[in-house]
Amino acid sequence: MKKYLLILAAILLAAGTAALFFLKRTPEINYKTARVERGAIIAAVSATGNLSAVITVQVGTQVSGTIQKLYVDYNSRVKKGQPIAEIDPSLFRAAVEQADGNYRNAEANLMKARVTLADAERTMKRNNKLLADGIISQSDYDVAETAWQSAKTGIKAAAGSVVQTRGALMQARTNLNYSVIRSPVDGTVISRAVDVGQTVAASFQTPTLFTIAQDLTKMQIEVSVDEADISRITLGQPTSFNVDSYPEQSFKGKVVQIRSAPIITQNVVTYIVVVNVDNSDLKLKPGMTANVSIEVARRDNVLKLPPAALRFKPKTRESAAKGARPAQPEAGKGQRRDKGQRVYILKENKPVPVMVKTGISDAGSIELTGGGLKEGDEVIVEQVGGDAKKKSGGSPMGPRF
Incomplete structure (x- = not known):
């Protein structure tokens, strides 16, 4: 038994010595x-921003009423002047009829005032001869002259009434025209905020009914660049970016505007840099988040x-x-x-x-x-x-x- 213990002790001693040598080596x-x-x-500045159309028009209404018809929907292509919606025109047509009647009445009053003036003028001339012949008294002549002057004043009042009622008629017709909402530009409808039967009120602020992007083949990105990097950005610098929808594809752009107004968020100062993008294939859509890399320096070979x-x-x-x-x-x-x-x-x-x-x-x-x-x-x-x-x-x- 002692023999085996001695052998085991020798083996353990040898193993320990070898391990110590190995660890200290x-x-x-x-x-x-x-x-x-x-x-x-290529040295670049990285920033993020959102895609948008270069020109986006918000279409509202200048008159209040109930939406009676809708002629377009999302993604509809529209031309300038094309009707896109219509407000119930009943009240506006009634207002036109009323304004037209007032205008016609004013014109009739003007014609009546002209007849009165002509009669007063004849009477005054006749009394002038009679006064010279001593047939009537001076007071009779003065009465005729006063009537003539009053008729002249009546002409001006009637003419003013005609102008006033004509303006009211034009306003009523304009409001009737405004009941048909038309596209101000050629473009694509990217948002619609109303439905048939909805009431819109044009009070202090014109409500936005549609948003129309004028040309989706030309888009832009407004990226926020840190103040530490803005000095390295210049007009015309090439850019590349990608969006989450096409992670494997890189798109190209160019810096076209560097805005001087600072944007301060939680003591962090950034500046807006506008990048123009060609979207001829219409892959890019407004609102997409773009990860932009602006090329600030390049060395070849x-x-x-x-x-x-x-x-x-x-x-x-x-x-x-x-x-x-x-x-x-x-x-x-x-x-x-x-x-x-x-x-x-x-x-x-x-x-x-x-x-x-x-x-x-x-x-x-x-x-x-x-x-x-x-x-x-x-x-x-x-x-x-x-x-x-x-x-x-x-x-x-x-x-x-």
Whole structure:
């Protein structure tokens, strides 16, 4: 029995010694590298917005009443001047008849006033001769002259009444015309807010009955750009965007307006940038959310450096014990980097620093503008083994037993 116990103790001692040696052994250090390549880099500003027609007209009514007929519905194509709805015209026709009667009566009164004036004028002339012959007295002549002047005043009053009633007649006819609601533009009906039998009231604010998009083949996106990026936006910059309805397709546009009025939401300042979009195939619809990328800088046929190369700093046991110098912060996406930065290449399986100068960047590459690298060089982007695992939480003093 003692023999077996001794053998087991020997085996356990050997296993413990081997495990201790294995754990204390310095792991082999390997490095992952990436190649410096040549290509295009596009710096962009990302923003979101909603699609809308370039010109959208809200159609209302200038008179009150009950909707009697509807001639169009959603997505109906309309022409300028085409009837799209009609309000019950009964009251408006009655108002026209009444105004027309008043106008005719005023015209008759004007004609009557003219006859009265002509009679008064004849009487005054006749009395003027009789006064000269001494047949009538001056007071009789004065009465005739007063009647003539009164008849002249009556002409002006009657003429004014004619103008007034004619205006009322024109207003009644206009209101009758307004009972038929017509499209002000050529376009497509994108919304309808009324049904037959519904009463609309045109009081202080004209109600919106229809919304008509003038031309859905030309659309625009109003995107909100952060104040930190607005200085990089200029007119004419190309844009690309996608919508949730077509996630695999990218659409093109162009910046046509940069509005100066700020929009402040919870102390965040943004500015509206308008992007024009061609929608000849009518795939895009008003209201769709667009994820827009505005191209602010572009470099073609330049050397490209992976961003991970700038973040990499070699970790050794000595540097871990002394405290490695923190990596330099990477500049913001698309920003220029004019100061020299350090990357590492492998020589004899050891990282060697190389100073480089960088320019603009996109999501996956940084422009290499100067330094000791050329196309095809391999730069270190990650350390595998050695003390690399300790960065994720291991103690620099080694494992505990």
